[in-house]
Amino acid sequence: MVNESTRLSARDWARAALKAIADGGLAAVAVEPLARTLGVTKGSFYAHYRNRDELIAAALAEWVRGHGEGGLAEFTAIADPARRLRELLTAVVQSVQPLAPSVHLSLLGDRNDPRVRDAVRQVNRARLELLTRTYHELGLPPDRAASRARVAYGAILGLLHLAQTDPDAPHSAVLADEATAVFLPS
Structure with missing residues (x-):
């Protein structure tokens, strides 16, 4: 299930968080479920973000940039x-x-x-x-x-x-x- 060779960027995580937000608001943004969805471990998340709040901020910035x-x-x-x-x-x-x-x-x-x-x-x-x-x-x-x-x-x-x-x-x-x-x- 987990593909360790997958290299995700911070933007990949932000986009996954946006999909979660679309499906269930801010409450749907959680590291472990996102990691499972992306097919990686939580370690991939921590290579880009210190915490969930940073991910939410990045996701919102991505949404503003694109919309x-x-x-x-x-x-x-x-x-x-x-x-x-x-x-x-x-x-x-x-x-x-x-x-x-x-x-x-x-x-x-x-x-x-x-x-x-x-x-x-x-x-x-x-x-x-x-x-x-x-x-x-x-x-x-x-x-x-x-x-x-x-x-x-x-x-x-x-x-x-x-x-x-x-x-x-x-x-x-x-x-x-x-x-x-x-x-x-x-």
Whole structure:
């Protein structure tokens, strides 16, 4: 079962911790079960981290890196705001899978933890800033662009929530078309 020749990086451990968080929140991050899942001994963990708190901090940083500004880079590079919004909405909605666990939604159960609060705030801010800028570039005044961004982002999070609980949700391609029709100004 344990493959001693497997060399895991700190990032491998952080990504495994993120999967555990998606499945069960911060409480699901435990060294021994993660080591079993990864097929290594606990010693591999201690080669990278002193304790569970360091792993959680690294996992949250990895999530922020991949889902905050860094994860949005491909969209910020799109100059045409209508195309940017269409591609962003399509990518996000198509990534929503029925009954799939979500780091973002799981973290909400731990929102009183200052590390979680900060990570969620960073991701939300990056996403809202991109949406707000995009709506502003599409011609909405700043206040209205910010409001539209919040409504669109709230709808996206709502779709994510529904997908976790509804195995019969419509196909994501249909939802992507609907999201584009609703949230792309005409």
